[in-house]
Amino acid sequence: MLTRGILSGLLACALALGGCSGGSDETEAPQATQSGPRELQTLVVQTAMLSEPVKAFGTIAAKQTSAIGAFAEGPVERIYVNVGDRVTQGQPLFRIRQADYERNVAEAQAAVDLATAQAIEAERRHERVIALAPKGFVSKAQVDTVETQLAVARAQKAQALAALGTAQQALKDTITRAPFDGVVTARLVDEGVFLNNRFAGGNQSAALQLQELGTVAAIVNAPQEYVDVLVRGMPARVYIEGFEEPFESVVYIINDRVDPESRKVELRLPIANPNYRISSGLAARAEIQIPPEPAIVLPRTTILGDSSAAYVFVLVNGKAVRREIRFDSIDLDKVRVRSGLKAGEEVILNPPATLRDGEAVKPRRAQRET
Numbered sequence: 001m002l003t004r005g006i007l008s009g010l011l012a013c014a015l016a017l018g019g020c021s022g023g024s025d026e027t028e029a030p031q032a033t034q035s036g037p038r039e040l041q042t043l044v045v046q047t048a049m050l051s052e053p054v055k056a057f058g059t060i061a062a063k064q065t066s067a068i069g070a071f072a073e074g075p076v077e078r079i080y081v082n083v084g085d086r087v088t089q090g091q092p093l094f095r096i097r098q099a100d101y102e103r104n105v106a107e108a109q110a111a112v113d114l115a116t117a118q119a120i121e122a123e124r125r126h127e128r129v130i131a132l133a134p135k136g137f138v139s140k141a142q143v144d145t146v147e148t149q150l151a152v153a154r155a156q157k158a159q160a161l162a163a164l165g166t167a168q169q170a171l172k173d174t175i176t177r178a179p180f181d182g183v184v185t186a187r188l189v190d191e192g193v194f195l196n197n198r199f200a201g202g203n204q205s206a207a208l209q210l211q212e213l214g215t216v217a218a219i220v221n222a223p224q225e226y227v228d229v230l231v232r233g234m235p236a237r238v239y240i241e242g243f244e245e246p247f248e249s250v251v252y253i254i255n256d257r258v259d260p261e262s263r264k265v266e267l268r269l270p271i272a273n274p275n276y277r278i279s280s281g282l283a284a285r286a287e288i289q290i291p292p293e294p295a296i297v298l299p300r301t302t303i304l305g306d307s308s309a310a311y312v313f314v315l316v317n318g319k320a321v322r323r324e325i326r327f328d329s330i331d332l333d334k335v336r337v338r339s340g341l342k343a344g345e346e347v348i349l350n351p352p353a354t355l356r357d358g359e360a361v362k363p364r365r366a367q368r369e370t
Contacts, residue, residue: 037360041349042315043302044365045341051292052330053237054230056267058220060240060282062211063270064180067188069206070195071173072096076207083187086276087178087210094207096174096195105171108164115157122146122153182212183276211280216273218249218284221264229290230254236269241283247271251288296337301350303327303335313355315346315363322357 070076074096081093129146132138186209189195196205218238222230232254237246255266269286271278298312303325305311310327313320325340341347348355349366 037318037362039362039364040320040351040355041366042346042361042363043298043349045296045298045337045343045345045347047294047343048297049292050295050297050330050336051289052295052328052336053287053289054222054226056220056222056264056286056288058218058266058284058286060271060278060280060284061217061219062182062185062213062280063215063217064182064212065185065280066179066210067206068093068176068179068208068210070094070096070176070197072101072170073195073197074100074174075194076189076191079187079189079191079207081184081187081208083184085184086182087184088181089178091178093176093178093184093210095176098171098174101167101171101174104167105164108160108167112157112160112164115153115160119150119153119157122150126150176207178210180210180212181214182210185209185211185280213273213276213278213280216271216278216280217252218269218271218286220267220269220284220286221259221262222267222288224258224263224265226290227258227265230265230267230288234288234290236286236288238269238271239285239287240278243278246287247278249286296341296343297330297334298327298337298341298347299349300329300333300335302347304351312341313348313351313357314341315348315361318360318362320348320351320355320357320359320361 077095077097079094081087081091087093126146126149129138129142133143187207188209189204189207193204193207195207218240230251232251234251236249236251238249239246249269249271251267252270253268255268258265267286267288302312303310304313307327309324311322311324314323315321323340326338327335328338330336346363346365348361348363355361
């Protein structure tokens with residue numbers, strides 16, 4: 001019995017040692033490693049004709065904006081319109097007190113009547129003297145005198161008539177009328193305020209602000225690098241804050257001056273606004289269509305890094321070489337490369353995060369989308 005127990009113990013130890021030995025061999029077995037360079041998808045860089053609109057930002061402005069003052073100075077007696085009223089050309093806007101101007105007209109009319117009477121008297125005297133002159137009853141000096149008196153009387157009558165016309169015009173000017181069709185956008189005074197038409201002494205000179213909104217203009221600023229590309233008549237679309245659909249327009253005015261601080265050029269694009277839907281002061285974005293030009297366009301998936309430190313991997317002699325680039329976004333899927341690449345080079349699509357500069361790569365060329 002003792003011998004059988006010893007044999008059983010030795011057999012158990014042998015099995016245990018065999019199990020430990022097998023586990024050690026599995027742990028120490030070397031792991032399989034990847035053989036050769038990894039295979040990555042690549043794309044050959046090509047140029048294509050790209051028509052990318054120029055984006056410019058700005059504000060909607062009225063075709064005309066006028067601070068409407070009075071031609072005749074005096075206190076405002078009545079204002080006929082309010083802010084938001086649409087007015088037509090010639091429509092009364094406000095009236096200056098007329099009492100003084102009516103009195104001036106009456107005085108001028110009286111002066112005309114007096115001058116007319118004096119002229120009639122001078123004409124009659126002249127006729128009598130001229131009739132007697134051939135008979136020798138009057139001297140040459142008397143003839144000269146009546147002719148001079150008649151000329152003076154006629155001149156005084158003309159002067160009085162001119163003064164009457166001035167007084168009548170001043171009375172007419174007490175009612176200020178709309179110079180164009182538009183909208184009242186500001187009321188600057190109320191009744192009783194003295195309006196001064198001489199712009200002196202610091203008095204108020206304007207009563208209303210009037211804007212012509214039948215046509216509005218998008219005043220936008222484009223980058224200076226397009227100053228030699230933009231020309232009048234180029235088609236454009238204007239996107240206005242608060243409106244879902246864009247408005248069709250053209251480049252109508254190009255300011256010859258480039259702002260030295262913003263380095264942008266001012267453009268003006270007219271927009272028809274027959275129903276006054278578009279108000280001045282709204283934010284606007286214009287997309288101006290320029291002629292297509294050759295450009296390098298790549299999928300966004302080739303770009304690593306951010307916009308300030310973007311780079312791609314270029315395949316050079318079977319190795320991935322890191323290359324810094326500058327680009328502009330076209331849309332969510334494509335970018336336009338401004339610098340760093342040229343046509344014919346081969347870039348790696350969807351480069352993995354573990355890819356290192358100088359790493360050997362086996363290319364698998366992708367088919368470019370048409």
